Amino acid sequence: xxxxxxxxxxxxxxxxxxxxxxxxxxxxxxxxxxxxxxxxxxxxxxxxxxxxxxxxxxxxxxxxxxxxxxxxxxxxxxxxxxxxxxxxxxxxxxxxxxxxxxxxxxxxxxxxxxxxxxxxxxxxxxxxxxxxxxxxxxxxxxxxxxxxxxxxxxxxxxxxxxxxxxxxxxxxxxxxxxxxxxxxxxxxxxxxxxxxxxxxxxxxxxxxxxxxxxxxxxxxxxxxxxxxxxxxxxxxxxxxxxxxxxxxxxxxxxxxxxxxxxxxxxxxxxxxxxxxxxxxxxxxxxxxxxxxxxxxxxxxxxxxxxxxxxxxxxxxxxxxxxxxxxxxxxxxxxxxxxxxxxxxxxxxxxxxxxxxx
Numbered sequence: 017x018x019x020x021x022x023x024x025x026x027x028x029x030x031x032x033x034x035x036x037x038x039x040x041x042x043x044x045x046x047x048x049x050x051x052x053x054x055x056x057x058x059x060x061x062x063x064x065x066x067x068x069x070x071x072x073x074x075x076x077x078x079x080x081x082x083x084x085x086x087x088x089x090x091x092x093x094x095x096x097x098x099x100x101x102x103x104x105x106x107x108x109x110x111x112x113x114x115x116x117x118x119x120x121x122x123x124x125x126x127x128x129x130x131x132x133x134x135x136x137x138x139x140x141x142x143x144x145x146x147x148x149x150x151x152x153x154x155x156x157x158x159x160x161x162x163x164x165x166x167x168x169x170x171x172x173x174x175x176x177x178x179x180x181x182x183x184x185x186x187x188x189x190x191x192x193x194x195x196x197x198x199x200x201x202x203x204x205x206x207x208x209x210x211x212x213x214x215x216x217x218x219x220x221x222x223x224x225x226x227x228x229x230x231x232x233x234x235x236x237x238x239x240x241x242x243x244x245x246x247x248x249x250x251x252x253x254x255x256x257x258x259x260x261x262x263x264x265x266x267x268x269x270x271x272x273x274x275x276x277x278x279x280x281x282x283x284x285x286x287x288x289x290x291x292x293x294x295x296x297x298x299x300x301x302x303x304x305x306x307x308x309x310x311x312x313x314x315x316x317x318x319x320x321x322x323x324x325x326x327x328x329x330x331x332x333x334x335x336x337x338x339x340x341x342x343x344x345x346x347x348x349x350x351x352x353x354x355x356x357x358x359x360x361x362x363x364x365x366x367x368x369x370x371x372x373x
Contacts, residue, residue, distance in 0.1 A: 019209070020183075022143070022146055024132065029177070030047045032118070032122060035105050064077070082096070105122055115157060118173050125347075153183075154176055157175075157176045159229055200212075204243045215251035215256070226275065259272075329372055334358045335358070336355070336356070348364075
């Protein structure tokens with residue numbers, strides 16, 4: 017089964033789509049009882065009826081479940097807990113938190129990860145790895161060099177979901193020895209587990225692969241090396257590896273040396289087609305022209321801080337605020353904070369970029 021067709025991956029993506037758009041009814045219905053929360057179909061039918069009668073959306077019907085006398089109290093409590101959790105996660109999106117942090121928060125707060133981690137089914141270990149892989153994909157998305165971003169593009173959850181929808185098209189590769197004769201573009205993460213008669217691996221340059229952000233970091237270089245191995249072993253018959261002599265970045269020439277991973281390929285298996293001038297030492301000594309990057313998302317997962325009612329805090333996005341309520345503990349710790357013009361926000365403290373004043 018292809019990566020984006022896996023149930024657990026679809027479930028997590030549905031959570032993310034809801035966080036990006038609380039009115040996404042299709043995704044809401046998929047996740048409301050995943051993992052199981054004791055919310056039955058009959059209760060959801062009552063929510064549907066209430067929403068229609070009051071001319072409101074399904075999400076609004078869930079938020080107003082306390083006004084719906086037809087929903088049993090136990091199911092109503094479960095719905096309230098669900099909407100409370102989703103609303104708190106949605107604030108992370110509003111605060112322009114990094115997509116990878118939002119993905120991890122959704123995994124942990126929803127209970128998806130815990131349900132699989134607590135399972136004794138060996139297959140659930142694989143499902144946990146698949147979910148972690150989606151976290152890695154979100155990190156890959158937000159760590160792209162700013163030269164690759166569109167003119168007005170910001171790193172955001174919506175942008176990540178858009179990229180995922182494009183990459184997911186790779187999962188529609190026709191079956192058969194020649195995969196229907198189509199050319200498919202995909203990331204190395206997506207390529208895991210797939211094989212093709214012919215593979216083109218491009219951008220084999222230090223600064224691109226391995227990524228410039230990993231240079232000088234031993235652990236990160238090793239992770240890039242593992243990804244390189246994935247790419248190099250996807251081809252059954254022919255593998256074409258290429259690099260650019262120079263690249264035009266925001267109108268300026270950009271010179272990168274050959275990828276260090278090329279030196280690790282046995283020389284006897286390489287057939288050079290065109291070396292060009294890429295081996296000239298002078299080409300790799302030129303410096304790059306830096307350009308001011310566009311805004312990037314904020315937020316970093318950390319240990320939840322302890323706050324008390326009445327304390328003043330500063331938030332990266334919402335500014336100064338006053339704590340008006342606290343609830344939960346540990347990873348579930350929350351604080352409701354009044355940010356003046358932004359109103360009251362209920363924040364998951366483990367993920368909120370706030371500081372005490």
